[in-house]
Amino acid sequence: MGSNKVRRTAGTILAYALALIYVMPVLITLINSFASPAEVTANVAAKSAMLFPQSFTLVQYYDLLVEKARYIGMFWNSILYSVSITGMNVLISILTAYIFAKYRFKGRNTLFFIYVIIMMMPFQVTLLPNYLISRFTGIIDTRWAVILPGIFSPFGTFLLTQFFRYIPDEAIEAVRLESKSIWSIFKTAVLPSAKPGIIALAVISFAENWNMVEQPIILISDKLKRPLSAVFNSIVREGADVAFAGSFFYMIPVIILCLYFEEHIVNGLSEWIRVMKK
Numbered sequence: 001m002g003s004n005k006v007r008r009t010a011g012t013i014l015a016y017a018l019a020l021i022y023v024m025p026v027l028i029t030l031i032n033s034f035a036s037p038a039e040v041t042a043n044v045a046a047k048s049a050m051l052f053p054q055s056f057t058l059v060q061y062y063d064l065l066v067e068k069a070r071y072i073g074m075f076w077n078s079i080l081y082s083v084s085i086t087g088m089n090v091l092i093s094i095l096t097a098y099i100f101a102k103y104r105f106k107g108r109n110t111l112f113f114i115y116v117i118i119m120m121m122p123f124q125v126t127l128l129p130n131y132l133i134s135r136f137t138g139i140i141d142t143r144w145a146v147i148l149p150g151i152f153s154p155f156g157t158f159l160l161t162q163f164f165r166y167i168p169d170e171a172i173e174a175v176r177l178e179s180k181s182i183w184s185i186f187k188t189a190v191l192p193s194a195k196p197g198i199i200a201l202a203v204i205s206f207a208e209n210w211n212m213v214e215q216p217i218i219l220i221s222d223k224l225k226r227p228l229s230a231v232f233n234s235i236v237r238e239g240a241d242v243a244f245a246g247s248f249f250y251m252i253p254v255i256i257l258c259l260y261f262e263e264h265i266v267n268g269l270s271e272w273i274r275v276m277k278k
Helices: 002-033 036-043 059-067 070-100 108-120 123-137 145-150 155-165 169-178 184-211 214-219 228-237 240-260 263-275
Strands: none
Touching: 036 059, 036 070, 036 240, 059 070, 059 240, 070 108, 070 145, 070 155, 070 184, 070 228, 070 240, 070 263, 108 155, 123 214, 145 214, 155 184, 169 184, 184 240, 184 263, 214 228, 228 240, 240 263
């Protein structure tokens, strides 16, 4: 009993230490975003991290959100891209994953294997084909050039297929006997069982698209149509204090999502790992 307690205590201390290491950059960014410009500049020049600012100010937020209001437009571009890509990607992933999991057709395993191979490729490999297709179809330099490739990301299909495979066929058949509506089957038997996985997919997809950089830079030449993630280099040139304010302002949506859906994300990923082990 004593050795088990020691191991649990050591594991808890290690977990807290690792959590602190991961959280520290966010805390430093938050603290510096409210410090005076002179104090931030001095600490950056000294290459030191500031944990207790001597003064509190919102001047850099005013500079970022009012004086340089173009960044607000780019922030809303990020919202537009992330929400639209996430929503449509989750919808397509649900439908595609259900077909892979519950329908038998010739070449199903081969097609799913292709999905897995594409998922494992770095997106930089497919960036050039996306550029060529966007130019050929005439959507280059439009928001669709970024949105459409993101909608058909294969990761969501792979993730949800694992969930749908372990939904009992009997439950689906019972709903089908009562109602031949596909929507009834999804609403009653499919979506409730896979809810943790769907929410986890939505949050992961949102965070991934929120942080995209290369796609908008390559596919969109108009800087005003790019998301905020693609213009951080220009924010840094405005000054270290504005860069800290912009960084924390940019973190807020993802932090809110992760905190609000924390339980669903943990349950979804834990269930996915459990299913993959079977």
